[in-house]
Amino acid sequence: MRYEMVVGLETHVELSTNSKIFCSCGGHSAAKEPNDCVCPACCGMPGMLPVMNKRVVELAVTAGLMLNCEISRYTTFDKKNYYYPDLPCSYQITQLNHPICTNGCVTLKTTSGERDIHIKQIHMEEDAGKLVHVGKASYIDFNRTSVPLIEIVTQPDFRSAEEVLVYLNKLKTMFRSGGISECEEGAMRCDVNVSVRPEGSTEFGVRTEIKNMASFESIERAIRYEVQRHIDAIEFETEELVQETRRFDEASGKTFAMRNKETAADYRYFPDANLMPVIIDEEWLEEIKAKMPAAIDEKADYYREAGISEKEIDMLIHNHNAGELLDRVVALGCDAKGAAGWILTDCAGILRKNGKLLGDLELGAKDLAAIIKMVDDGRVNRMSGRKILTAVMETGVDPAAYCRENALDAQADRATVERVIDTVLNENAKALEDYRNGKVKAKQALFGACMKALKNTADTALIRELLDERLSQC
């Protein structure tokens, strides 16, 4: 008999906000030491009350709009009770009765065609802290406590592991481009519900849930293992399938049932009286919609038309701030293809030199546009442009002022350049001789000497042009 897998996903995504969901502490990404970003509220001290972070609502709504959800106009919070040392209040604030988004749908392009995955709901909740075990002792780090999460719950619509991966990659790309989440390692975690049934059947089989997986690779392996386990159980009666919660063991590649104690909890959900319902009116919703980035597909098409390479498009879409910077400098009148080079080659290179990644890019669009224009107008040469960019990125100086102070303007005229070239050729008779004897490299040395003599005050293209002209006469 042929079997078909039926899979649903619950995906937790950490939101990119400056502060936690119910207090003003920075998120754990801002923390350097354990318990760096904690306050009386997020470590459960009495007397503190949760105050809703508006940005969390906006990002959750943005995610809902991207996934074509209905946005609830009235949304409330509930408390979920359980004891664990990393949960300071012994309850988690989440949404049970009135989640912020419902009934969405996302279309996937897979090797077997287009597939619609229906989204049951998206809700907001707070993360728990982290336990650190050292020898016999255990320590608690509350930096992650109350970091905002959204949980995206799908219907059991997946029919292959490939679809799951396409879906997760799509979420990742969307959320990065939308500024919802950086989705870096650990910031996206999945619970996977798996069952199998004979192909063509409409009944659901026994369902198991594999908890808390952070890497796409593990998710794929876990699904493949679990589906086979279900098929074997049905086909060969190797074991009796029961509805249960399991964990995936990376080392063995197998799933194991979690102890009953960990899963049989009654969470005793009830409404949180400290948080008033959040009302999302038409005006606020329109405001959020207006701030939404263009859909990724449209954006990619636009970049392609501008002549940007596929590799660069991928980088721009995955690095939200790089993409945003490009859009802004283009709006300031720069050419998209050229500007993409500045951002993805020059800026990225400067960041790399300082041990940073493109994701760390913090550069004002006006500054970059000013530098690009200086170069495009021939006021400074490309190399000086890069020098100015380095200074702006490393020390935050004003590009025009830096250019002036360091005399980088390419103001030398044709006659000056010609004069300098003559002087250089006279002073470098050996190199000139070598060139005449067919050593192509010697030309580069001569060019370098001209550059040095002109102290970067001339357009490189002009130097090259005049040097070539002069050499052809020699």
Place this chain on the structure above:
Amino acid sequence: MSDYVVKLSDQGTVAVDDTILVKGVQAAAGSRILEGFRPLFSAEAVTRLEKKGYVVSGKTQVGEFGLDLVGEFSYYADKEEELTGAAAGLVSRGAVKAALGVDLNGAPRRAAALSGVDFLKPTYGTVSRYGVISCAASGEQIGVYAGNVESIGEIMGVIAGHDGKDGTSLREESYDYRTDLAVRGKKVCIVRELLDRADGEVRGRVEAYGEKLRKNGAAVEEVSCDLFETANTAWQILMDAETCNNVSRYDGVKFGHRAAEYKNIDELYVNTRTEGFNFLTKAVILYGSDVLSKGRYEDCYGKSLKVRRVVAERFAELMKDYDAVLAPACGKAAYKAYDIRDAFETVFQESVFTSVPNLTGIPALACGGVQLMGKALNESVLLSLAGSVERAGGSL
């Protein structure tokens, strides 16, 4: 208690009860579980008082988490034969101008009535709960004890007002705490069902108070209203559920008491909480946990939320005809020490007089050994009615 220090100032001093935080001063809510807990910040009400030059002179004892009758079951206080309540006693002796207390389940109103002082539980949301050791967020409120309504009005004028740190704080521009509105023409009702639940002395007190209001020009009449018992059951369910949840953070992991003996995390929880909570709190935790559990939620917690709405509507209906309800604050004129194993049932029975204001958020004033309840944000009517009696002389 070692943290109790009396300071004096020109403005008069104010004591606050042990469920209200004062920066650096142990706040234990009368419970061993919070022994040694020193908060990093003061309650908003305390900060507002200090800004206006009032001196917060000390902390007063409360029964563990404010769950008992008047404060008889504090881990820190000596047992009394005659129950009074620490803050009410301090005010009645004139040791402080006023005191702040948290009205979770009527304890401050009962204590005030027993000591012959006033306590106002204001409308829900008027005084910030920031800095209150919370049990039941949906109905607890900071209120004021004082020897007369004028002092209550003065202190309320300082502590009431919107606070962005409390999501349930109302956004009203200002509140009215006048104590001298005309009493003539005001209509007051006495609920027969509540009167019948009280002993002879308390009934006599309520009737005498009604007579005084009548003399001052108010119309006082008896009505029948069967809301109070249902309202009480609903509030006890909601309060126990919320309390069970809010005290679950006291687990010995982070602060306060931790058991000396434990072999693993489960034993740490169980031993700490077994030692840290008294019998009454444990009963509330069990009851509260039960009403939230699968299979029980709809019939208990869910139904109580519906009852809350119905009671609010029907009370509003009653208040179309009246300006205030005159009722006992508690069933007896005096209480003797009793066994804590009887506390859950005793408090449940006595709370029938006090639950509606906690359940629905309306204001209530304990005064002259009785209680006045009114419409939301109509504190000035209650203060003025009581003021007319106080100014005419002779409270009890």
